[in-house]
Amino acid sequence: MSRLDGxxxxxxxxHGFEESELLEPLRALREAGAEVEVVSPAGGTIQGMRHFNKGRTVEVDRTLAQADAGDYDALVIPGGLFNPDALRHDDSAIRFTRGFFEAGKPVGAICHGPWVLVDADLAGDRELTSVPNIRRDLENAGAHWVDREVVVDQGLVTSRTPDDLPAFCAKLVEEIGEGRHTGQARSA
Structure with a gap:
């Protein structure tokens, strides 16, 4: 596994993120040496879910108002039903997400996370995957949806469900280690 020091x-x-889809990438990225911050529309703590049951809460390190895509090397969008649905209707979250694509930085999205890419107009002409029940939304946005545990398209890493977390985390570390992806901004 490549090191992400620096x-x-x-x-x-x-609120409403799928617990494992935030905590597992957080752990994997930190173990690889990355500094990881949880960014959210509001400060304090956010409530995780284990499917439809409450899970752990997580401390927010920085609010969207305090965050700038230029301060980071990569972005991860966990799924869960509620988290991406709230984020895709938040203009600050959409602008923040676009900033990573405009700079060609790696982005990872799992489960329902690619919904944010749809509302940010970033899914078009991308090969990606997601939880199957948002497949039609992604295809309607111009994405080429495939049913694989992990898909990488010019620095965009997507996966379907918590079962795919080992492959998702490994590819995130790999893509972040590679750095900038010149083709990333093509759909922005």
């Missing part, structure tokens, strides 16, 4: 990664999340 790399800063933002995990964009709000």
């Amino acid at each position: 790399k800063r990664v933002a995990i964009l999340a709000s």
